[in-house]
Amino acid sequence: MIAFLVRxxxxxxxxxLVISVLSFSIQNHLGDPLRELVGQSVSEEIRxxxxxxxxxxDPFLVQYWRFLGNAVKGDLGTxxxxxxxxxxxxxxxxxxxxxxxxxxxxxxxxxxIPVGAFAAINPKHWFSRxxxxxxxxxxxxxxxLTAIFLIYVFAVELGWLPSYGRGDTVTLFGVWTTSLLxxxxxxxxxxxxxxxxxxxxxxxxxMIRSEMMEVLETEYVKxxxxxxxxxxxxxxxxxxxxxxxPVVTVGGVQIGIMVAYTILTETVFxxxxxxxxFLEAINRVDTPLIVAYLIVVGLIFVxxxxxxxxVYGLVNPMVKLVGKHDEQ
Amino acid sequence: xxxxxxxxxxxxxxxxxxxxxxIQDVSYDLEEGERIGIVGESGAGKSxxxxxxxxxxxxxxYLSSGSIVFEGQEISNADDETxxxxxxxxxxxxxxxxxxxLNPVLTISTQMEETLLAHTRxxxxxxxxxxxxxxxxxxxxxxxxxxxxYPHELSGGMxxxxxxxxxxxxxxxIIIADEPTTALDVTIQAEIxxxxxxxxxxxxxxxxxxxxxxxxxxxxxxxxxxxxAGRIIEQGNTREVIASPAHPYTRGLVGALPEMTxxxxxxxxxxxxxxxxxxxxxxxxxxxxxxxxxxxxxxHRPDLVSGSRRAVACHHPLTG
Ligand SMILES: Nc1ncnc2c1ncn2[C@@H]1O[C@H](COP(=O)(O)OP(=O)(O)OP(=O)(O)O)[C@@H](O)[C@H]1O
Ligand SMILES: [Mg+2]
Numbered sequence: 001m002i003a004f005l006v007r008x009x010x011x012x013x014x015x016x017l018v019i020s021v022l023s024f025s026i027q028n029h030l031g032d033p034l035r036e037l038v039g040q041s042v043s044e045e046i047r048x049x050x051x052x053x054x055x056x057x058d059p060f061l062v063q064y065w066r067f068l069g070n071a072v073k074g075d076l077g078t079x080x081x082x083x084x085x086x087x088x089x090x091x092x093x094x095x096x097x098x099x100x101x102x103x104x105x106x107x108x109x110x111x112x113i114p115v116g117a118f119a120a121i122n123p124k125h126w127f128s129r130x131x132x133x134x135x136x137x138x139x140x141x142x143x144x145l146t147a148i149f150l151i152y153v154f155a156v157e158l159g160w161l162p163s164y165g166r167g168d169t170v171t172l173f174g175v176w177t178t179s180l181l182x183x184x185x186x187x188x189x190x191x192x193x194x195x196x197x198x199x200x201x202x203x204x205x206x207m208i209r210s211e212m213m214e215v216l217e218t219e220y221v222k223x224x225x226x227x228x229x230x231x232x233x234x235x236x237x238x239x240x241x242x243x244x245x246p247v248v249t250v251g252g253v254q255i256g257i258m259v260a261y262t263i264l265t266e267t268v269f270x271x272x273x274x275x276x277x278f279l280e281a282i283n284r285v286d287t288p289l290i291v292a293y294l295i296v297v298g299l300i301f302v303x304x305x306x307x308x309x310x311v312y313g314l315v316n317p318m319v320k321l322v323g324k325h326d327e328q
Numbered sequence: 329x330x331x332x333x334x335x336x337x338x339x340x341x342x343x344x345x346x347x348x349x350x351i352q353d354v355s356y357d358l359e360e361g362e363r364i365g366i367v368g369e370s371g372a373g374k375s376x377x378x379x380x381x382x383x384x385x386x387x388x389x390y391l392s393s394g395s396i397v398f399e400g401q402e403i404s405n406a407d408d409e410t411x412x413x414x415x416x417x418x419x420x421x422x423x424x425x426x427x428x429x430l431n432p433v434l435t436i437s438t439q440m441e442e443t444l445l446a447h448t449r450x451x452x453x454x455x456x457x458x459x460x461x462x463x464x465x466x467x468x469x470x471x472x473x474x475x476x477x478y479p480h481e482l483s484g485g486m487x488x489x490x491x492x493x494x495x496x497x498x499x500x501x502i503i504i505a506d507e508p509t510t511a512l513d514v515t516i517q518a519e520i521x522x523x524x525x526x527x528x529x530x531x532x533x534x535x536x537x538x539x540x541x542x543x544x545x546x547x548x549x550x551x552x553x554x555x556x557a558g559r560i561i562e563q564g565n566t567r568e569v570i571a572s573p574a575h576p577y578t579r580g581l582v583g584a585l586p587e588m589t590x591x592x593x594x595x596x597x598x599x600x601x602x603x604x605x606x607x608x609x610x611x612x613x614x615x616x617x618x619x620x621x622x623x624x625x626x627x628h629r630p631d632l633v634s635g636s637r638r639a640v641a642c643h644h645p646l647t648g
Contacts, residue, residue, distance in 0.1 A: 217386075219428035225384055226423075227443045227494065228416035231408075237442075241433050317433055317478040 008309060012302045019298035020071060023291045024064050076295060077288030081281070086292035090274050094296070095177045096166055097262050097273035102180065103193025105255055108201050116208025117243075120216060121235055132209070135202030143261055147195035147268040154191060162188050164270035192269040199261055200254050207250060212243040245316050252308030256301045329400060330357035331501060331534055332381070332419075337394035337404075339373075339380050348605045350376040350389060351558045353632075358502065363528055363535040365545030365566065367581065368555035369602055374538045377555070378504045381536075382419060383411050399501070417447040420495035422505040426487035426512070430479035436490055437475035443497050462493040466523060485516040489523070496527065502534040509544070521548060542581050546570055554578050557602055557613040564638035574638070574645040576618045612643065620644050 051057050055066060070077070076086045119128035155163035168184040169177040179185025215221060216239050224238040263275035270276070274293060281289040337354040340347050351373040358364060366374045379385045381396055383406070396404040403414065415421075423429040431439060440459035441452055456475070463471035466489040479487055488508065495503050505524065509517035525548055528535045537549055545552050545566060552569050554562040554577065562575040573579040580598035600617035603609055609616060615625040624643050632641040 219423055219425060220431040222384065222386070223421070223423055223429045223491075224431065226382060226415055226421040227446065228412045228414070229442060229446045230412065233442065233446070237434070238431050242431070245433075315433065317435075318480050 004313070008306050012306055015302050016295075016298060020068060020295060021064065023294035023298070024067055025060070026294070027287050027291055071295065076292035079281075079286055079289040079292075081284045081286045081289070086288045087296075089277070089289060090292055090296050093272060093274035093277045096179075096271060097259070097266070097275060099166075099179050099185075099189060100192055100196060100262055100265065100271060100273060101255070101258055103189045104196035104200070104258060107194060107197035108204050108255075112201055112204035112208055116205045117212055117235070117240060119205070119209040120212035120239075120243075123213065128209075131205060135205045138198055138202035141198070143195055143199050143264045144268050146198045147191070147265060150191045150195055151268070161191055163191065166272055192265050192271050195268070196258060196261055196265045200258055203254065204247075204251060208243060208247055211246050212239055215239045215242045218242075241315070245312065248308060248312050248315060252304055252311070256304040259297055259300055330397075331360045331362075331399065332358040333395075333397040334381070335395045335397075337377065337380060337396065338392045339376050339385055339389055340392045341389040343388070346606055349558055349608075350385075350605060351380070351555075354394070354555075354560055355632075356553055356560065356563065358534050358536065360501070361528070361532040361534055362551065363525075363537065363549040364551040364553060365537045365539060365549035366553045366555060367539060367542055367545055369540055371602060371605070372555040373558040374540075374555055375506050378421075378506055378536060378538055381504065382415050382421070384415070413447065416443055416495075416500075417498045418500050419502045419504065420498070420500045422488075422491055422495050422503060422508045424507040424510055426484050426491055427479075429491050430487055432479055434478075435475065436477055436479070436482075440475070440490075440494055440497060443494055447498050458497060459493070462496045463490070465496060465527065466490070466493045468493070484512055485520065488512060488516075488520055492520070492523065492527070496531070499531060500533060502536065503528070504536045504538070506538045507540070508537075510539070510541075524548065542570065542585055554581070557608055558605055559613070559641065560632060560639075561614070561641045562639065563632075564640075568638065572647070574640040574647070575614075575642045576620055576644075576646065577614050579646060612641075620646075 048057075055063060058066075067077070074087060076090075078084065079086045079089050082089050115131050118125070119131055122128055151163045154161045166179050166185065166188055168182040169179045170181045170185075171177050179189055221234060221239050224234045229238070259275075262271075262273060263278055265271065266273045266276035267279055274296070278290065278293045280286075281293065334357070335355045338352050339350045341350055354373075354377050356364070366377065368374050376385055376389065380391050381398075383391065383403075385391065391404055394404060395402060398414065398419070403411065406414075430436075437456065437459065440462075441455040444450060444455040444458055445452070459475060460471045463474060468474055468486065468489055474482070474486075474490070479490075482490070492508075503524075508524065509520050512520060521544060524535065524537075527533065535549065537545065539545060549566055552563065552566045553560050554569070554575065556577055562569060562573070562578045564574075569578060570582055573582050577598065584597055598617060603613060603616075609626075610629070611627050612618070612621075612625040612630055615621045618625065622644065628643070630641045630643045632639045
């Protein structure tokens with residue numbers, strides 16, 4: 001277990017290092033931050049002096065090394081626009097995004113597992129064909145179209161649900177705000193989380209279906225039938241447990257990717273999360289905030305992947321996570 | 329009345345390219361405690377005929393006609409629950425590849441106990457102690473320890489013993505073993521066969537042993553069925569059939585046994601290959617490989633003509 005964790009942590013550190021180099025080098029290609037900071041009226045000499053003072057004239061490696069040193073201490077620079085530490089700005093926005101991702105993950109788990117498993121067990125059933133058809137359509141409709149459609153129907157025409165904002169929130173432990181715990185917050189979350197889920201859900205349904213169909217053809221499932229087990233046990237214990245292995249791996253990565261899709265969803269729904277913030281930061285060429293966002297998203301990716309690996313190890317007895325089967 | 333009585337069994341696979349008759353007109357009886365062997369080359373329909381008994385033919389295959397009477401009850405059209413209660417309970421199966429038969433994510437204890445719990449009302453503890461008893465019966469050392477292990481922690485021979493132990497859990501009347509030793513190496517093959525034979529004798533179980541190895545059949549089973557292109561072409565007492573095969577195909581099989589060949593000479597092989605089931609020739613399905621072929625063989629398919637215990641589907645059966 002310890003060895004596994006150490007190995008995982010080293011891998012994670014390497015990945016983070018690569019992400020930091022990439023996002024930091026973007027910095028130099030985003031235009032002149034001075035224009036945003038001081039405006040047009042300042043003379044070229046003063047600009048240059050400011051640049052030197054900010055270290056923008058140093059060689060790339062020197063700048064990067066300084067950036068890395070600060071980053072390790074939790075300092076990802078100061079947002080030009082907010083005039084506050086970039087990390088602090090992001091941490092303000094992060095809870096809203098996490099709410100959104102959790103809401104979408106909820107829909108994905110609740111729908112993809114039963115629908116995918118059903119379609120695998122009864123491939124010819126009308127419901128299976130229908131959901132397969134829907135999933136093709138679902139994959140190909142962009143998030144913002146789904147979002148606009150949902151807003152039109154449920155907010156504009158029917159007036160049942162709010163179309164923007166986060167609604168009431170509660171603050172947990174003094175730092176973390178969430179709309180998952182208030183009725184109003186949940187109502188606000190409904191449409192954005194469904195839109196966000198709409199891209200990944202069809203993918204999950206298809207993946208669970210095809211993995212499970214493959215497992216249903218294996219010898220050990222045939223043997224389970226031949227043992228006279230009740231069908232629920234064959235399907236849910238023998239087949240589904242083995243379906244989970246590949247699904248956990250791919251699925252975990254997909255949920256990480258979902259963080260990227262939040263940019264669109266949050267923008268359409270004016271959801272005050274970090275995706276919305278990121279788009280604004282790009283408009284304002286707020287370089288430190290952009291870089292900090294990329295690094296935080298990278299970190300979320302690395303964390304989800306590590307968690308996925310650990311879960312995989314727990315489900316799959318062939319991965320020796322917890323040296324409990326060591327003596328043979 | 330035989331324990332298991334199969335009549336005119338036919339299984340077809342409706343495929344896009346046409347309907348394949350995988351087995352046709354298969355009939356035989358299995359008496360209480362009797363051991364029969366089914367031989368034939370790959371694709372002859374051995375597995376299909378065995379899986380059909382438990383209504384477990386893989387999709388899209390299905391039993392298109394015939395009757396299966398087990399313990400006096402017609403089961404060829406029985407409902408799912410009736411079949412479930414027979415599978416793994418009164419008739420168990422052993423599969424070919426022990427590396428693939430056990431579920432990789434479940435412990436041996438789970439895979440054994442669930443079988444008992446599916447058929448008998450009992451506590452987990454009771455199921456566990458039966459599991460341990462059967463693991464002992466198949467000569468697995470320290471069974472308590474094996475129960476906690478996963479399949480990948482065990483060798484192939486060990487896994488096949490566990491599969492056999494699973495098949496014994498409910499004291500079945502019949503065990504169907506589909507090439508139970510093909511995937512194992514030779515020394516372990518012999519051990520497993522010996523074990524199966526001893527268990528059948530001890531528990532008075534019937535055995536349907538499927539193999540393409542005539543040598544295995546001659547060691548284990550009292551009666552033999554020879555299948556070719558989906559049909560039984562010869563059946564009878566194992567010793568008699570091997571001593572004097574009546575069908576030219578069976579004679580070919582017997583001639584190909586290693587002990588029938590002088591050392592250093594090439595093994596005798598039957599020339600040609602079995603026809604594909606989609607294009608079985610008219611007349612005798614074996615005619616284009618047969619050295620005794622006549623016009624009659626090319627135009628009329630011989631029926632399985634049964635003497636008292638011996639039956640052969642050939643216009644010109646060999647004698648002596
Ligand atoms: N899943 C399937 N789909 C289509 N046809 C099948 C399927 N399974 C079996 N068949 C057909 O049934 C025939 C008999 O197959 P079966 O598995 O019984 O052969 P076998 O005698 O057991 O051969 P082997 O020694 O290779 O196991 C095959 O030749 C094939 O044409
Ligand atoms: Mg077979």
